Amino acid sequence: MPNIVxxxxxxxxxxxxxxxxxxxxxxxxxxxATQTAGGRCRxxxxxxxxxxxxxxxxxxxxxxxxxxGYARAIGTEAGLVGPKRAQFPFVDxxxxxxxxxxxxxxxLPTWVFDEGRRVPDTGLLDYLKLSPIIWxxxxxxxxxxxxxxxxxxxxLVQPLLLAALNCDPPEGxxxxxxxxxxxxxxxxxxACRPLIARDGLSAVLVEPAVEAVEEERCHRSLRxxxxxxxxxxxxxx
Numbered sequence: 001m002p003n004i005v006x007x008x009x010x011x012x013x014x015x016x017x018x019x020x021x022x023x024x025x026x027x028x029x030x031x032x033a034t035q036t037a038g039g040r041c042r043x044x045x046x047x048x049x050x051x052x053x054x055x056x057x058x059x060x061x062x063x064x065x066x067x068x069g070y071a072r073a074i075g076t077e078a079g080l081v082g083p084k085r086a087q088f089p090f091v092d093x094x095x096x097x098x099x100x101x102x103x104x105x106x107x108l109p110t111w112v113f114d115e116g117r118r119v120p121d122t123g124l125l126d127y128l129k130l131s132p133i134i135w136x137x138x139x140x141x142x143x144x145x146x147x148x149x150x151x152x153x154x155x156l157v158q159p160l161l162l163a164a165l166n167c168d169p170p171e172g173x174x175x176x177x178x179x180x181x182x183x184x185x186x187x188x189x190x191a192c193r194p195l196i197a198r199d200g201l202s203a204v205l206v207e208p209a210v211e212a213v214e215e216e217r218c219h220r221s222l223r224x225x226x227x228x229x230x231x232x233x234x235x236x237x
Contacts, residue, residue: 004029011039015209016070022213023073028215037210043202054201059163063184063191064084071205074212078230079204086192090119092155101156104189111189119155126152134181136174143170145177160185 003026008012010032016097036042038055046053060067060080071077086103102117104110110128111117130152133145142148148170158169162182165172167215184192197204 005029006031009033009039010037010210011069014039015206015213018213019070019073019209028213038202038206041201042206043200052200054140054197058197058201060195061184061191062193062195063187065183070209074208076204076208079199080195081198082193084193086189086194088194090155103185103192105193107188107190109186109188119152121124122152122155126150130157130181133174133178134186136178138173140174141170142174142177143183144170145174189235
């Protein structure tokens with residue numbers, strides 16, 4: 001009997017799983033409730049502007065090794081492009097103050113020692129107070145690990161974790177937040193360069209994956225919603 005794996009959802013996570021499993025020799029069945037693959041990370045054609053537009057804002061950092069590994073597996077890593085140095089302009093809408101966070105291009109977070117490169121009105125001690133989150137367990141929340149207040153939190157930590165965790169940071173997983181910090185900010189500017197899909201999300205991250213798995217042992221079922229999962233113990237709604 002062939003090894004068949006059923007994947008629920010053809011978003012980036014589902015496609016990534018399908019690529020790895022197909023390459024490992026499994027037969028894969030991907031079930032998707034909508035008529036397109038990619039989930040929230042895809043492109044669409046807008047008839048009003050006659051343009052292909054990416055759905056939402058998606059930013060990868062050069063330290064996101066799993067995402068880059070996925071792009072490498074489908075042969076599109078070169079389609080993710082960005083600057084050679086990790087620099088981010090900020091504006092505080094409350095005060096109108098503007099600054100640039102310059103993480104550099106090295107492998108160590110030396111920027112925290114340079115007043116001209118770090119967040120304005122912050123000192124080294126502010127960054128050291130974030131250290132408990134670096135190795136926090138999966139059972140802890142961000143709010144339990146670090147103080148969610150102050151200038152550094154409001155100007156950098158809060159927007160970073162809000163974007164990464166997709167929830168109010170104090171209620172998010174400290175374990176996941178710690179992994180993000182270890183793989184990006186703590187790894188220096190070389191892990192923090194911003195990357196975008198040069199030719200659009202679908203062209204770089206979706207369509208090549210669909211083609212790759214269909215060439216192997218994968219079958220896609222679009223507009224099919226999974227109603228229940230059944231195993232030897234009976235059906236599960």
